[in-house]
Amino acid sequence: MSESDPVGVFLVYSGSAGDRLLFRYPYESEDSNQLFGKNPGTNVNPYAVRIIEDLSELRTPVSSISIRTLIGYSDKVLAALLAVKPALCGHKFEVKVNDVLFLGHPLVVPKTHPSPKHARVTMTSFNVVFALQGNADTMLVSCYHDLSQQLAVALRHEEKRCGYLSEQASTMCSIQDDMASQPEDSLESPYGAMLMKCPLANQLKSVHLSLCSGGVVQLYVNQWIHINFSLPHKVHMAYSPGTKVTPKTIQRCVESLRPYHGMLLLVDEETLLDSLPPDGSPCLTRLIQVSSPLKNLQDLASDSDLSLGQVFQLVTHLVYWGKAAIIYPLCESNVYVITPDTNMIVNSTLVEKFVELFPGMSLPAVISEFSLPTPLGEHRDVLGLPQQQAQQVQMVVWMLQHQLLVQLHIYVYRLHDPQPDTGHDKAPVNFLTPEDLPGPRRKDTRVSDAASSVTSDESQGPTPEKSSSFDIGSDGVSDEARFQWSLLQENLSNEMKERIMNLATPDNAEDVHLFVRLCPYFNGQHHLEEIMYYENVRRSQLLTLLDKFRNMLILCQHEDVGITTWLNDDKTVSLSHCC
Incomplete structure (x- = not known):
């Protein structure tokens, strides 16, 4: 029970x-x-006295x-x-x-x-x-x-x-x-x-x-x-047996919704549409019909002709009813790994369901490819037929629906005092706490007035006066970058300032400006996909920047706890995958 x-x-x-x-x-x-x-079928005296032979029964x-x-x-x-x-x-x-x-x-x-x-x-x-x-x-x-x-x-x-x-x-x-x-x-x-x-x-x-x-x-x-x-x-519990999901957990997940997130239906589309009441909202029907694990919520709002706020409310409704889960849209750069509590028994019920849906395929063999966290694009067979590639995507979607895979995101931490790259063992690393740096100034996209793809100029609010206490010595520095620098310089050590100054050459001035602009995100609270969305930068551009400043940063991989509704309240995330 x-x-x-x-x-x-x-x-x-x-x-x-x-x-x-x-x-x-x-x-x-x-x-x-x-x-x-x-006792049906026997004659029992209702006034009979039961004799207790075992005294332990009295203490029960x-x-x-x-x-x-x-x-x-x-x-x-x-x-x-x-x-x-x-x-x-x-x-x-x-x-x-x-x-x-x-x-x-x-x-x-x-x-x-x-x-x-x-x-x-x-x-x-x-x-x-x-x-x-x-x-x-x-x-x-x-x-x-x-x-x-x-x-x-x-x-x-x-x-x-x-x-x-x-x-x-x-x-x-x-x-x-x-x-x-x-x-x-x-x-x-x-x-x-x-x-x-x-x-x-x-x-x-x-x-x-x-x-x-x-x-x-x-x-x-x-x-x-x-x-x-x-x-x-x-x-x-039908999708994640043994876990405890409460309305409080779902509310915490919903509060983390952002336009770059996606929606994954946990039931068949036709079955879900048939289960809707006759007087159900036509907006919900349109959203279900255009839903795809490849689209983010902003795309769903555009395709269904709904506002972003309406899409957030409808997705919240589907998540509460266990009909959908919040994910990051599928793409080749997504990194997936096996869920720690995955049932790997060969004759389990999931194995039978997988064989029925994908004849000739073996669930243990397919899921073993995700034993190590690797990008989804590396699992694709470039010589395979389009049908085979489409089937692989369907298998990944099926494993996500049954909580067999979890996505890992890259989070960035900035060091207080970077050590010189001498090739020797480095001293223990000190991580920044969220209070050490001010959070990124961005618009709240959880409400109906959420903006679409926010550019860097729109995400920082009004531009303050230029700061003259510390000048990075490069021409063409925007007021926005100067403002970010004025916020950060109090938390930077002199060695950090000198190291950034030495990197500020005419050839990489833009990289230095971008690094200064993105520093508020380097506190371990924002993954790369979130930074890309709010600062309107490409993944290749961001990865190149992180590589150039690798001596000042530490990269870690773990799941996005904000949208992981299947975790118990007493569980914590372990930063076990370091880049």
């Missing part, structure tokens, strides 16, 4: 005749008869959860515990008893017009309650409260529109009364009979099963009100 699975779902009401439990699911477990002293803590089912709570106890008076309605309901947490959102029953026919129940308030394990985290509790509120609001709307809740409650009470008149040794449960006659009971059962299986709830209450809910804790 997963920690995110519900223990049960309950429907209770409070009325003029008292409190009553209308429905519960699951209403029995496979061993519930043994738990309560019942008693749990109210057994085989995904709440046990030890009678219907009357649940009714008294979960029913709420009208004065407390409209607020979050949360009660913890031992190792069980009950969550709901009680509402007042509205007056119906016209009154429902054959209504035998007079309700004043009702509550749809979910039972969770007592150690559920706050984010999981918030998600279940949201679902309870959605169901309660839908039932209140249908009660006001046509008296749906009162009608279903009357049927449930009638079934319970009929079952109560049967002999005491009857093994038939009234809740099982409700599933045969009450649509609401079937929908509550469907909600519970959907949460336990995939974490997605999609249904129409009374074939009228649409309930659309996703439980991230469960949804993302």
Whole structure:
């Protein structure tokens, strides 16, 4: 049983005749008869005393959860515990008893017009309650409260529109009364009979099963009100088993979205389009139709005729629902390596899926090519047919969808005091902290007013006055470069200044200017793709610059933690790949 699975779902009401439990699911477990002293097919004395031979059983803590089912709570106890008076309605309901947490959102029953026919129940308030394990985290509790509120609001709307809740409650009470008149040794449960006659009971059962299986709830209450809910804790486990993905983790990933990022669909395009509701946004449909792992978000916005802000919101929605992941668009310079926790068992389920999709190919053989971090272009067979090259791209996309590969980016650190290149062993390196240098001044591209490809002149804001405290001695220095230099010189040692001065010759003056301009990015917080985008420089130009100033820099490779939603909150990135 997963920690995110519900223990049960309950429907209770409070009325003029008292409190009553209308429905519960699951209403029995496979061993519930043994738990309560019942054994079908045998005559067991209900008053028999059980003799405990092993004293260790007495020291075992008693749990109210057994085989995904709440046990030890009678219907009357649940009714008294979960029913709420009208004065407390409209607020979050949360009660913890031992190792069980009950969550709901009680509402007042509205007056119906016209009154429902054959209504035998007079309700004043009702509550749809979910039972969770007592150690559920706050984010999981918030998600279940949201679902309870959605169901309660839908039932209140249908009660006001046509008296749906009162009608279903009357049927449930009638079934319970009929079952109560049967002999005491009857093994038939009234809740099982409700599933045969009450649509609401079937929908509550469907909600519970959907949460336990995939974490997605999609249904129409009374074939009228649409309930659309996703439980991230469960949804993302289908693509990354064993990891813990919470809304907080997804929010952190979404906040790191930039126009140069891309979107990778985790499901088939046709399947995703068919799963959209009839009243879904046409903008989302257009975005899915033009999506490609080769495009960045800015290209997607242009191709779908949407603003960049709209694309960000739609991508966030798809990521939350586990339908897409954020990546850097595929290109030959991308560096991929095997995910550390990849399952390399030959007969695993992923291997079978891979063979079905790519006949004649072996997943262990293909993925072994990424044992060492190398650019994607080096895996391409230049003599291969176009069909073979296209298939290789599809295999890389498939491995990214199943979290078998992770992309490594190059991050740059600037040294405080560079050592002379003498060929001997160098002294230990001191890395800069993010506080040592001011961050790059750029526009915030997470909102709808995000600019397109930002040039160097646009990314620095207003130009200040020239600084005369330190002059690099070259003609044609832009005010922007002088401004960057004035910010950096306080953090530069005299040796660093002299070394840059010595490099400032007429032949490489432009390189020195570019180095000064890019220095705010050399704090280990920005990878090359981000620098290329915001400063509008080519990769070859940037790599050449880094090579010329290699004695002042350290290059490291690791994944972009900002868009890696599959990491647990307690995991950290290891800078284990140094260039």
